[in-house]
C-alpha cells in the first residue's frame with residue numbers, strides 16, 4: 001500500500017484518448033505498417049513541408065546547445081506574417097500547451113469555464129486539472145449556441161473556450177455570432193478562440209485585428225503547426241493576445257518549451273506557401289468527395305469546414321474496429337458522447353477512396 005496522497009482532482013480527471021498509431025494497428029491486426037492508413041488525427045496527408053524538413057536537418061548538428069528560450073526569429077517571422085508584435089505571441093508545445101498555460105495563469109478551484117457540448121477534449125481536461133468547474137452549454141444541431149454560451153457566463157467564469165471551426169463537429173461559428181460573443185462576454189472572462197483549422201477556411205473571420213488594435217484585452221487566439229502545416233510530430237502551437245496577458249502566460253511556461261528543431265522547422269514552414277496551397281486544395285477536394293459519397297450512401301453527416309468529417313455509422317466502436325481490420329484507422333467518438341459517430345480525417349484522394357470502399361464493405365452498402 002502506498003501512502004502517497006495524490007491531488008484529489010486526479011480521481012475524476014478525464015483522459016485524452018489519441019488516434020491510434022499506424023504501427024500499433026499493424027501489430028494488432030497482423031498487417032504491414034505500409035498497408036495501414038491513418039485518417040484519425042486530422043494530420044496533413046501530404047506530410048511536412050520539404051522546406052521545413054531541410055531546415056530541421058540543418059539544425060541537428062547544434063543539438064548540444066540549448067534552444068533560444070525566447071524563439072526570437074520564429075516569433076519575429078510569425079508576428080510579421082500575422083501583422084502583430086512579438087510581444088503579442090506565446091509559443092507552446094502544441095496549442096494544447098497554450099490551453100494549459102491558460103489554466104495555470106487563470107484557474108483556481110471554484111472558478112468556472114464555459115464550453116459548448118461536443119467541444120475539443122482538452123478543455124474539460126485542463127479545467128478539471130485545476131479544480132475548476134466545467135459549464136457545458138448544449139449545442140444546437142451540432143453548432144455552438146453562442147447566445148446560450150454568453151448567458152452561461154457568471155462572475156465566477158474565468159475562461160470561455162470556442163473552437164472555430166470546431167473539432168470534432170467541423171461546424172463554423174458565423175462572423176456575426178463571433179462579433180456578438182466578443183462584444184457581450186464581460187471583460188473579466190478570457191475568450192479563448194481556438195483556430196486550429198482556420199487556415200482551411202476560404203473566408204475566415206478576422207479575430208487578430210482586435211489584438212492588433214489592442215481592442216480586446218480578454219481575447220486569446222490559438223493556432224497550431226499540427227494541422228495545415230503538417231508538423232504535428234514537432235509539437236508547436238501559439239497564442240496571440242494582448243501583451244499584458246502574454247507576459248502572464250510567459251511566466252508559467254518552462255524556459256525552453258520550444259525545442260531547436262521545432263523553431264527551425266516552423267520558421268521554414270511559414271515560408272512555404274506552395275505546400276500550404278497544395279494542402280488546402282487537397283482538403284477542398286477531399287471534403288467534396290466525402291460529402292458527396294456519404295450523401296450517396298444515405299449516411300447522416302455534419303457538413304465540415306475543417307479537414308475531417310463527422311458521420312453517423314450507427315455503432316461507432318464496431319465500425320471503427322472493422323475499418324481498422326481493413327487497415328483504415330479512424331476515430332470513434334464515444335469519448336465525445338457520440339457513440340454512434342465516427343470522425344474521418346481527409347486524406348489523399350487514394351486514401352479517401354480506400355476509406356469509402358472499406359466503409360461500404362463494413363456497412364454492407
Ligand SMILES: *Cc1c(COP(=O)(O)O)cnc(C)c1O
Nearest residue numbers: 094095096120167196224226237
Ligand atoms: C488539433 C487541435 C489542436 C492542436 O493541438 P496541438 O497541441 O497544437 O497539436 C487544438 N485545438 C483543436 C480544436 C484541435 O482539433
